[in-house]
Amino acid sequence: MGEYIVEAQNLCxxxxxxxxxxxxxxxxxxxxxxxxxxxxxxxxxxxxxxxxGRTLVKLYDATSGTVLFEGKDVSKLRGxxxxxxxxxxxxxxxxxxxxxxxxMTIGEIITEGMNVHFHMSEKEKEEKVNxxxxxxxLNAEYANRFAHELSGGQRQRVGIARAxxxxxxxxxxxxxxxxxxxxxxxxxVNLLIKLQKEMGLTYLFISHDLSMVKHISDRVGVMYLxxxxxxxxxxxLYDHPIHPYTQALISAIPEADLDEEEGKKRVHxxxxxxxxxxxxxxxxxxxxxxYAKEICGQEMPELKEIEPDHFVACHMCGKEDW
Amino acid sequence: MKENHVTDMMENIPDDKFKIIGIDKDAEAPTRPRIGYWxxxxxxxxxxxxxxxxxxxxxxxxxxxxxxxxxxxYEFEQIDADxxxxxxxxxxxxxxxDLGRDLFARVWQAGRVSIIIGILGAVIASVVGSIYGGIxxxxxxxxxxxxxxxxxxxxxxxxLIIVILISVITDSKSLGTMLVAxxxxxxxxxxxxxxxxxxxxxxQEYVLAANALGVAPxxxxxxHMIPNTLGMIIVAITFDIPGYIFSEAFLSYVxxxxxxxxxxxxxxxxxxxxxxxxxxxxxxxxALMIALTMLSxxxxxxxxRDALDPxxxx
Amino acid sequence: xxxILEVDNLNVSFNTYAGEVKAVRGVSFELSRxxxxxxxxxxxxxxxxxAKSILRLLKPPFAVxxxxxxxxxxxxxxxxxxxxxxxxxxxxxxxxxxxxxMTSLNPTMTVGRQIMESLMIHKKLDKKAAREExxxxxxxxxxxxxEKRIDNYPHEMSGGMRQRxxxxxxxxxxxNVLIADEPxxxxxxxxxxxxxxxxxxxxxxxxxxxxxVTHDLGVVANFADRIQVMYAGEVVERGTTKEIFxxxxxxxxxxxxxxxxxxxxxxxEELYALGGTPPDLLLPLNHxxxxxxxxxxxxxxKECKPQETVLSDTHKVSCWLxxxxxxxxxxxxxxxxx
Numbered sequence: 023m024g025e026y027i028v029e030a031q032n033l034c035x036x037x038x039x040x041x042x043x044x045x046x047x048x049x050x051x052x053x054x055x056x057x058x059x060x061x062x063x064x065x066x067x068x069x070x071x072x073x074x075g076r077t078l079v080k081l082y083d084a085t086s087g088t089v090l091f092e093g094k095d096v097s098k099l100r101g102x103x104x105x106x107x108x109x110x111x112x113x114x115x116x117x118x119x120x121x122x123x124x125x126m127t128i129g130e131i132i133t134e135g136m137n138v139h140f141h142m143s144e145k146e147k148e149e150k151v152n153x154x155x156x157x158x159x160l161n162a163e164y165a166n167r168f169a170h171e172l173s174g175g176q177r178q179r180v181g182i183a184r185a186x187x188x189x190x191x192x193x194x195x196x197x198x199x200x201x202x203x204x205x206x207x208x209x210x211v212n213l214l215i216k217l218q219k220e221m222g223l224t225y226l227f228i229s230h231d232l233s234m235v236k237h238i239s240d241r242v243g244v245m246y247l248x249x250x251x252x253x254x255x256x257x258x259l260y261d262h263p264i265h266p267y268t269q270a271l272i273s274a275i276p277e278a279d280l281d282e283e284e285g286k287k288r289v290h291x292x293x294x295x296x297x298x299x300x301x302x303x304x305x306x307x308x309x310x311x312x313y314a315k316e317i318c319g320q321e322m323p324e325l326k327e328i329e330p331d332h333f334v335a336c337h338m339c340g341k342e343d344w
Numbered sequence: 345m346k347e348n349h350v351t352d353m354m355e356n357i358p359d360d361k362f363k364i365i366g367i368d369k370d371a372e373a374p375t376r377p378r379i380g381y382w383x384x385x386x387x388x389x390x391x392x393x394x395x396x397x398x399x400x401x402x403x404x405x406x407x408x409x410x411x412x413x414x415x416x417x418y419e420f421e422q423i424d425a426d427x428x429x430x431x432x433x434x435x436x437x438x439x440x441x442d443l444g445r446d447l448f449a450r451v452w453q454a455g456r457v458s459i460i461i462g463i464l465g466a467v468i469a470s471v472v473g474s475i476y477g478g479i480x481x482x483x484x485x486x487x488x489x490x491x492x493x494x495x496x497x498x499x500x501x502x503x504l505i506i507v508i509l510i511s512v513i514t515d516s517k518s519l520g521t522m523l524v525a526x527x528x529x530x531x532x533x534x535x536x537x538x539x540x541x542x543x544x545x546x547x548q549e550y551v552l553a554a555n556a557l558g559v560a561p562x563x564x565x566x567x568h569m570i571p572n573t574l575g576m577i578i579v580a581i582t583f584d585i586p587g588y589i590f591s592e593a594f595l596s597y598v599x600x601x602x603x604x605x606x607x608x609x610x611x612x613x614x615x616x617x618x619x620x621x622x623x624x625x626x627x628x629x630x631a632l633m634i635a636l637t638m639l640s641x642x643x644x645x646x647x648x649r650d651a652l653d654p655x656x657x658x
Numbered sequence: 659x660x661x662i663l664e665v666d667n668l669n670v671s672f673n674t675y676a677g678e679v680k681a682v683r684g685v686s687f688e689l690s691r692x693x694x695x696x697x698x699x700x701x702x703x704x705x706x707x708x709a710k711s712i713l714r715l716l717k718p719p720f721a722v723x724x725x726x727x728x729x730x731x732x733x734x735x736x737x738x739x740x741x742x743x744x745x746x747x748x749x750x751x752x753x754x755x756x757x758x759x760m761t762s763l764n765p766t767m768t769v770g771r772q773i774m775e776s777l778m779i780h781k782k783l784d785k786k787a788a789r790e791e792x793x794x795x796x797x798x799x800x801x802x803x804x805e806k807r808i809d810n811y812p813h814e815m816s817g818g819m820r821q822r823x824x825x826x827x828x829x830x831x832x833x834n835v836l837i838a839d840e841p842x843x844x845x846x847x848x849x850x851x852x853x854x855x856x857x858x859x860x861x862x863x864x865x866x867x868x869x870x871v872t873h874d875l876g877v878v879a880n881f882a883d884r885i886q887v888m889y890a891g892e893v894v895e896r897g898t899t900k901e902i903f904x905x906x907x908x909x910x911x912x913x914x915x916x917x918x919x920x921x922x923x924x925x926x927e928e929l930y931a932l933g934g935t936p937p938d939l940l941l942p943l944n945h946x947x948x949x950x951x952x953x954x955x956x957x958x959x960k961e962c963k964p965q966e967t968v969l970s971d972t973h974k975v976s977c978w979l980x981x982x983x984x985x986x987x988x989x990x991x992x993x994x995x996x
């Protein structure tokens with residue numbers, strides 16, 4: 023304790039999906055974030071990474087399991103304490119078009135949070151908005167503009183400024199670059215890294231872009247169908263992936279470099295991600311895994327520390343015939 | 345030959361044109377002029393010729409409804425035994441009715457009642473419906489279920505029965521009673537519409553963002569949900585107005601509505617119907633006004649829907 | 659090699675309320691049988707518009723292909739075709755795959771019928787033969803148990819599966835050219851690899867030429883033969899994949915290559931980020947379109963449009979840096995190796 027700013031234990035989030043059906047979006051995930059680090063979270067669509075991020079900042083209430091923020095159970099926060107949590111934990115969304123209210127000016131969007139958490143005069147607010155816009159690399163002119171007048175990258179900057187306005191400690195970046203062009207992606211990622219250095223922020227960086235996640239993260243977690251299959255430091259994960267799913271995922275990244283591409287062996291993954299509605303018992307990956315054995319169909323593997331700081335959830339790893 | 349010319353030109357470029365100056369470091373200021381939401385909507389409405397024409401027709405109608413009776417120089421209830429059932433002429437522009445009353449004055453006087461019912465009815469229904477739908481959407485779950493079942497029950501009662509019941513109970517057939525009767529169930533449609541829209545907005549990322557910022561629920565409704573449903577409500581009102589005008593005309597036509605000497609387009613048409621074979625103009629003018637108003641509101645509503653939809657913005 | 663498609667001086671404009679947006683400005687290229695040409699660039703650079711113009715899929719009067727443009731496919735002048743010829747041309751000569759497989763399939767028809775439809779129109783097959791052929795197509799795109807899947811509706815399939823169906827539809831009539839507009843953008847990494855491998859396998863099998871429209875340089879590096887880098891409606895550099903990745907000369911190509919993090923690179927070091935935004939295509943553009951964002955910008959760049967410099971048979975670049983008087987600059991490769 024103390025060392026970790028966010029700790030999620032056995033986090034589960036189920037959604038009702040029709041009669042007698044539950045969609046297990048997040049099923050027993052353990053996440054711990056140290057102060058000032060960036061934890062990357064990767065996985066294919068539908069693997070529960072977004073739900074996981076939203077549950078951590080209490081946009082969703084966890085079905086079971088706990089989220090501790092600075093040692094306090096988030097689900098028990100009320101009134102002032104909850105407000106304090108809201109100030110400290112922020113989120114940046116994927117879609118820069120849907121995440122800004124089309125009826126509000128950029129200035130209004132950025133001041134929205136300040137109105138809740140700070141008592142500031144109009145003048146102070148205006149100054150702070152200009153400050154923030156400058157910080158995220160936008161002209162102060164934009165304060166009076168509407169979101170639809172901005173390009174995708176500019177909107178995403180506004181989304182970042184809105185989150186920063188209330189000086190949070192922890193930000194969930196939920197696919198902040200997926201909707202942007204390559205050159206703009208680099209701008210946003212640079213900005214996020216710069217802000218982290220300046221303000222000592224802690225990030226949970228969710229993305230399906232594996233090379234970008236590697237670039238920005240200190241540690242990376244791989245999710246598959248609601249559970250964490252591998253969690254390790256970014257070099258360890260990309261250089262020596264252990265879980266068969268991670269191996270396939272990393273080898274599938276097409277790299278924009280001819281030399282790297284030559285002689286690269288691709289682990290082909292057959293089939294597609296099964297539905298998270300009423301998943302069968304056992305390892306979620308067994309249907310697509312070439313190492314699957316009987317035990318994989320019976321028990322869900324637990325996340326075990328195979329090497330120092332390298333966690334893998336697989337029955338077979340470390341076994342003789344693997 | 346041509347190629348030579350090009351190379352020639354290229355070689356003659358002075359050397360100082362080839363000095364790397366790099367990028368202007370000025371932070372980029374917005375280049376396009378700023379366009380507010382309403383101004384942009386107005387621009388698109390104006391571009392839509394049909395809707396704009398409808399708007400102009402409506403403005404003309406409103407002008408005459410306001411000043412028509414005064415322009416005509418006659419009182420709408422002034423009986424003139426010397427000018428009974430006169431056709432349109434320089435003296436009586438729309439002719440006169442079977443009591444010698446000037447139809448021009450009467451049509452515009454009637455228009456007041458019709459338009460008031462139309463606009464007031466639609467506005468009352470929208471306000472009630474928006475609040476009801478907003479509450480249902482915001483609380484969700486069981487509250488939402490119960491509230492929406494009530495709406496469905498209300499919608500299943502034919503409004504004619506309600507109108508008759510109310511006029512029997514209150515024993516009056518005034519404008520007020522009619523408004524009450526028409527709006528009593530009229531808000532249900534809008535309530536459903538608003539609920540649907542709000543449910544959708546609730547999961548929008550900017551509402552989630554406001555949640556994450558810790559903005560109070562009431563403020564989220566006021567600052568995000570309502571402004572973003574406003575466009576839709578305006579369109580719904582525009583589409584509802586002709587409905588109310590027609591309902592009033594229908595009720596007056598069957599004798600359940602406005603009573604003489606007060607009049608409305610429906611009542612005028614009803615009175616003229618007996619003499620229709622001999623004096624068709626007496627029916628034609630009020631019918632034309634009803635048709636024109638309804639058509640214009642519908643076309644305007646269409647245009648507004650396109651103009652206010654943020655997704656269609658370029 | 660046999661030329662299958664020739665586009666010459668393609669100009670496309672959109673009429674908007676604010677004026678004429680010149681989305682594609684003088685694009686020319688050729689495509690040979692069996693090769694893969696990739697269009698690369700940021701969104702709004704005109705790559706999709708160019709691809710759609712080839713099939714004349716843009717809606718007039720909003721979009722106008724200017725009269726000076728020329729598109730010759732298989733010896734036929736596409737821009738002079740009437741409705742009927744165009745209908746035959748689409749599908750028969752050129753097939754297209756779109757980005758979003760959900761919206762480009764008809765949700766009320768089984769996938770089998772959608773494949774059979776084009777077979778029945780273009781190949782004049784009867785229902786039974788078309789169905790058999792459709793099953794063959796599904797088998798070819800690696801859909802398991804095609805006999806059953808043929809009666810499925812699009813919503814019963816996953817994203818990757820739908821994209822396979824789209825490919826089957828596009829290839830049903832054995833077209834000479836396949837246009838793939840961001841075929842893998844909506845898909846997950848592992849599925850993306852499957853789809854791209856499938857497309858390449860089919861390409862060799864059927865000797866189809868492919869136009870690959872994408873912003874993903876990784877996909878391009880793996881699958882394209884030639885690359886055409888587009889910016890603001892113009893082609894700024896073209897060359898073989900090797901030439902573009904290892905010997906590119908245009909600062910915009912460098913910027914694109916530099917802004918992608920490489921798996922081998924140190925983390926958290928600053929990525930190269932291209933500042934600014936592409937020029938507003940509403941405004942007239944008589945100089946190099948990239949000048950305002952280029953760190954090597956020279957006064958001439960803001961005055962005159964650069965000519966296309968020929969570096970090799972395949973490698974051409976439009977940049978004033980190629981001029982003999984221009985200073986020699988340290989290229990992206992020199993910097994990277996340091």
